[in-house]
Amino acid sequence: MSSVPSTYDTTRLMDGVVSLGSHAFPREPLGADTVVIEPTYMGICRADIKEIIGSRDVMEDRGPLFGHELVGTVFFAGADTGFEEGDPVTLNPNITPNRTTGFAEYVFVRGTKEELDEAVVRLPESEAGIGEGVWMPEPFACIVHALRKLLELTRQTSLAGKRVGIVGAGCAGLMFAMYARHLGASVVVFNRGEERRVFAREQGILAEGEIAALAEAGERRDAFDVVVVAPTVATAELLDVAAGLAADGAVLLVYGGTREGDRFPGGEVDVDAVRRSERIESVRHRGKRLDIAGAYGCGREDYEEGFRLHALHPERFPLERLASRRLDLAELPAFVMDAAAGVLDLPGKVLVRAGSRG
Ligand SMILES: NC(=O)c1ccc[n+]([C@@H]2O[C@H](COP(=O)([O-])OP(=O)(O)OC[C@H]3O[C@@H](n4cnc5c(N)ncnc54)[C@H](OP(=O)(O)O)[C@@H]3O)[C@@H](O)[C@H]2O)c1
Structure with missing residues (x-):
């Protein structure tokens, strides 16, 4: 030593x-x-x-x-x-x-x-x-884990051709965008504040059409096959906005913070339990059928996949x-x-x- x-x-x-x-x-x-x-x-x-x-x-x-x-x-x-x-x-x-x-x-x-x-x-x-090029493996491993879990829960092997909407352009939202694009999806990230929208564009992480104000979510109703909810807290209000973005039959992936007892608007689904035990449950919400899925944490294999993705595709995972x-x-x-x-x-x-x- x-x-x-x-x-x-x-x-x-x-x-x-x-x-x-x-x-x-x-x-x-x-x-x-x-x-x-x-x-x-x-x-x-x-x-x-x-x-x-x-x-x-x-x-x-x-x-x-x-x-x-x-x-x-x-x-x-x-x-x-x-x-x-x-x-x-x-x-x-x-x-x-x-x-x-x-x-x-x-x-x-x-x-x-x-x-x-x-x-x-x-x-x-x-x-x-x-x-110089420092990045943190853990948050990326959680994103890798979450989208792999989504594919597993929905019995898919890729997101090819899927339209993915993401609520929140924090670190999580931006890494979701990178990985969902890599899996074949088109992405739009919705963020409340302007500063993170500007950061995502200026850093070259998102293109012009890939980032929008959360206030514009109402103009994109029913437009996404998958909606990832990745803000600090997945409040009932933000879950409702996410459900509005989702097409009939879409999946909502709850990733942002939840606490014991939190429920999906309408009360049918315990979103905290869905997230922490990584389940998928169907609901009817404002006339649409939605699957609510959750992901939590990551394992060593997710770190290893994260390292592999970053090494093989540095331009896709900046x-x-x-x-x-x-x-x-x-x-x-x-x-x-x-x-x-x-x-x-x-x-x-x-x-x-x-x-x-x-
Ligand atoms: N499931 C898991 O395994 C897992 C693992 C790690 C982290 N997480 C969760 O992911 C969350 C996000 O992490 P992060 O690293 O992306 O955080 P971050 O970089 O701090 O970003 C936070 C994001 O939340 C948005 N936000 C905060 N309050 C909001 C509100 N009231 N309405 C709308 N948007 C709001 C922010 O938007 P503005 O720019 O408008 O403020 C920003 O886009 C964490 O809080 C944690 O709960 C989950």
Whole structure:
């Protein structure tokens, strides 16, 4: 093992306040079942902000998400883990709650070899050189997982010729657009605010006809075979807008945040259960038959497919262009507290550089 520092910097989220402090480097957890990751870059996710303001249900089987997007290298690998020091890796936060926050100089993940094999995902050689073109594998793996799940639930093998409408041009909506186009669909992304619409066009992620104001959704009624609902929260109002965009017989994929008890307008379908247990249920809504499907989380195979897609089709998956700003770890607490207070809301992905102790 490289020399172990006596202290390391880590953030803490407590009672809605994020702080960064220097803490003793724990020696006790460095057992045979522990992998310690030294992040190079982390990504700020909407889920981080939701956890600060307490507007997200934390699942016990996977724990809090605050600080879950990262790429880095293995700093320490316990004897039973199957990893080696120096392995370039990323994290899948959907596997075990036995891990510390990724907004830190070191991240501790504990588990059986099988759990660690899923929770710590090796970066392929094509992605190992983390430099200028940084992108976050986890949110993309969730998108890969969600559209694969949609195909599985609807018994299709591609989206060839399908018209896909997407509600929300956040990071999720833009990655849905990339992958749906790759699967053969035409896409239109509807976004409420202008800033994200401009960002998507200026970054060359969406063409002129592929991005529209959410306020124009009424002009595109019944126009889509698939509608992906990918805003911060899949509110009843936004689900209703999405249902309006859908053609008779279309599928609505619920991806944006839901909470226990949330129901599809009309009350027939428990959208939170549909999303978290990845089901599909039919409803009648304003005279149309719609299938409501959900997807949640991702697995190692989704990361691997994401790496493969990015390596084979860099022009179709310009994931690096989602990055809108880079911060140092020291700047993170003030930034996320401003985001939580609603005074700052940048489009795209904000990346955080890990501090270097030389
Ligand atoms: N199912 C899963 O496995 C999974 C995995 C990861 C994330 N998610 C979900 O995906 C959501 C979106 O993530 P993201 O990374 O795309 O977030 P993001 O980059 O912060 O984008 C948020 C999007 O939501 C829109 N929005 C927020 N409030 C709105 C409102 N009241 N009406 C209309 N649009 C609104 C924003 O539009 P404006 O530009 O107008 O503000 C923006 O397009 C997360 O909150 C999380 O719940 C799901």
